[in-house]
Amino acid sequence: MTGPxxxxxxPLFLDTDGGQVMLRGVNLGGDCKVPPGQGTDVYSDFSDHRTVSFIGRxxxxxxxxxxxxxxxxxxxxxxxxxxxxxxVEHAGPGEYDTAYLDYLTEIARKAGEHGLFLFVDFHQDVWSRMSGGDGAPGWAFEAVGLDFTRFDAARAAHVMQARYDYASPEKLQAAYPQMSWGSNYRLPANGIMWTLFWAGRTVTPDFRIGGVNVQDYLQGHYLGAVDQVARRLAAMxxxxxxxxxxxxxxxxxxxxxxxxxxAMSETNPERPRIGPALAPLDAIAMARGLSVEVPVLTRDAAGAAVPTTTQVFNPGGVSIWRDGHGCPFEAAGLYRIADGTxxxxGEDRLAAIDPTHDIYRPFFHQVADTIRRHQPGWTLFAEMDVFAHIAGRRFPADLPERTVNASHWxxxxMLYLKRFDPANHRDAATGDAERGSEAIAARYRRQLGSFAAESARFPGGAPTLIGEFGIPYDLSEGEAYARWAAGERDGVWDQHEAALSLMYDAMDALGLHSTQWNYTASNRNDLRVGDGWNQEDLSIFSRDQQDSANDDGGRAVAGFSxxxxxxxxxxxSSVCFDRKTRLFTAELQADAAIRGVTDLYIPRIQYPNGFVVRCEGVPAEIDIDAAGQRVTIRATASGAMQIEIEAAG
Incomplete structure (x- = not known):
């Protein structure tokens, strides 16, 4: 990358000349969660987990x-x-894939050649591929004594490769409902691994691997993988x-x-979610090979989750602990077995943990220390669990310096029901019905504004960068795909563009940075495939979209470009884009002492017949590069400036 x-x-991102920079980006990409050829649209038993390669993602x-x-x-x-x-570390503890690291380094270098900033996301969902998501290597289960080949039989994890009938022509199947992967967070495999990762020293103080407590072992290896990437990118x-x-x-x-x-309560204000209401003790019992009967919540007419029935879990009595490995929670005295239950x-050491102070505070400092050994100026893009904000848990007060609020929203x-009808929408957080785009837009501003308000409380203030947001492109069971395949081109993505526009309108109004989820190079307009991971399909690009009329393969491009x-x-100071009139306005305080120009991106897709630029306030020099989709303005004096851009004619 050339330039500052x-x-x-x-609270700002500044370049070396002192100019303010807005970060507007995209996640790259959804299929990086899985190795090439091993998306969840194909069967795998994960037996090759030590020999896989992620080169090509x-x-x-x-x-x-x-x-x-x-x-x-x-x-x-x-x-x-x-x-x-x-x-990075699939082959075994401390065995780093140097060929993959070489590849990832080259991808990062090439991003700079195209003028793109980047930050690295060590991604995970529900711990690992073997427990229904992505992230940790398979040997981490083995290290703590778990046998992931028994997870499905014990119902300890909800994994597409174990539940989905790949021989069936049916792409949507009741055995693996779309967007059901998140249920793994409440199941035993996830509960055990995350609890040991965060709180092994507190909950299982005598559980050691290689002479160190299990928490230090797991976190140490995770940070070791981060260190390997950081040292490769430090000079970029x-x-x-x-x-x-x-x-x-x-x-x-x-x-x-x-x-x-x-149910919601003063001590737990989260809305309960549909599915089994497993207590930690229920999940621990399941892992031991005991059958447990638990309440199951379903959605009522108002959209709330309420208990309606019960279900017996692990009726076959399958233990997921490897032969010769006992349950570390029992060894630590958290529970005993009496009459088969x-x-x-003793003392409830789980309930005594303060997630903000005991978990996130030290972890953020550990990650910051790890990366800044290689580049002291790097920012930590911090995020907590997805329910933290809803539950009223806030970031620690003593964050590392140069920390960004990188929460997701x-x-x-829309995400879970794969429906978007502004005339009949609902706020999933409250259950409140919404009628019309204005009501939805107001909620978006309110919800996103609460993230910005929290960022303002960071020491010294901090930017808010929404690390993930986006929309499913397979709305209404892939209606747009069917229309595209039938030869339609006009209006296919109107619904998606409207939803994206409401999101970007809110972020513009609040001055937020963002990286949309996501760009998947291998995406397909296929309800079984999508982004190649658990039937999610949020990619702004698909090869299936490419034809003579849409060479770039983009989906709903007018919604985000x-x-x-x-x-x-x-x-x-402010920006606003009116999608209907194509009027774009910006207000700023120009500083003639800052070198360089004010640089605007003006996309051709919004102004196919050209545009007109008006600049008022301080005197300025304007350069229009319509072919390059850019306008640059150099203020020759300091003061307030107003910019308007509208469609020609």
Whole structure:
């Protein structure tokens, strides 16, 4: 990358000349969660987990220029570049895949050639591929004494490769409902691993692997993988920093060991979720090979989750502990078995844990220390578990310096139900009905504004970068795909563009940075495949979209390729884009002492017949590069400036 590089300064990102930079980017990419050829649309028993290679994710090097040029052409200037702990250290503890690290380094270097900033995201969902998601290597289960080949029989994990009938022509199957992967967070495999990862020293103080406590063992290896990538990228000026860890779960830390969440309460304000209400003790019993009967919640007419029935889990009595390995929670005295059931004993060490102070605070400092050994100026893009904000848990007060609030945000009703009808929508967090785009827009601003308010409380203030947001493109069971396949081109993505526009409108109004989820190079317009992971399909690109009329393969491009101020010669005050009239306005305080220009991205897709620029306030020199989709303005005096761009004619 040529030109000034960018670093965080309190609540702003500034380049080396002092200009303010807005980060608008995309996650690259969804299929980085799995090795090439091993997406969840094909069967695997994970027996080759030590020999897999993630080279080719997010795309082969030979395709890198094509994809990066497309991403930059849509106006993005930032990548949240995905990797996983498994990709780096799958072969065994301390055995790093140097060929993959070479590949990832080259992808990062090429991103800079295309003018893209990036930060690295060590991604995970529900711990690991073997427990229904991605992230940790398979040997981590073996190290703590778990046998992942028994997970399905014990119902200890909900894994597509174990539940889905790949021989069936049916793409949507009741045995593996779409968006059901998140149920793994409450099941035993996830609960055990996350609890040991975060709280092994507190909960199982005598459980040691290789002479160290299990918590130090697991976290140490995770941080070792982060260190391997950090040392490779340290000299690249376009690298902004590292994410702490994608959407981590707390396991059972902070929960009462026998508590089943059946309704909101003052001590637990989260809305209960549909599915089994497993207490930690229930999951521990299942892992031991005991059958347990638990309440199951379903959705009522108002959309709330209420207990309606019960279900027996692990009726076959399958233990997921490897032969010769006992349960560390029993060894630590958390429970005993009496008459075939688990009974809590002694002090509840799980409930005594404060997630903010005892878990996130030390972890954020550990990640920051790890990456800054190689590049002291890097930013930590911090995130907590996805329910932290809803539950009222806040970031620690004593965060590492140069920490960004990189929380995630989705319209959960749209994400999980795969429906978007502004005339009949619902806020999943409250259950409130919404009628019309204005009501939805107001909620988006309110929800996103609460993240910005928290960032303002960070020491010295901090930017808010929404690390993930986006929409499912397979709305209404893939209706748009069927229309596209039938030859329709006009209006196919209207619904998706409207939803994206509401999201970007809210972030523009609040001055937020963002990286949309996601760009998947291998995406297909197929309800079985999608992004290649658990039937999710949120990619803004698909090869199936490419034809003579849509060479770039983009989906709903007009919803996200919007005008914005990439860099300000001074400080940006406000921006607004009216999707219907195509009027874009920006206000800023120009500073003539800052070198360079105010740089605006003006996409051709919004102004196919050209545009007109008006600039008022301080005197300025304007340069229009319509072919390059850019307008640059150099203020020759300091003061307030107003910019308007509207469609020609």
């Amino acid at each position: 590089f960018v670093r965080q300064h309190g 997010p795309f082969p090097l030979a395709e890198a220029d094509e994809h990066l040029r497309r991403i930059a052409g849509w106006g993005f200037n930032t990548l949240r570049l995905l990797t996983t702990w498994e990709a 000026p376009h690298v902004l920093g590292f994410d702490s860890l994608n959407e981590p779960s707390l396991g059972w830390a902070g929960q009462a060991i026998a508590y089943r969440h059946l 688990t009974v809590a004993t 989705y319209d959960m009703a 919007r005008p914005y101020v990439r860099r300000t010669q001074g400080r940006l």
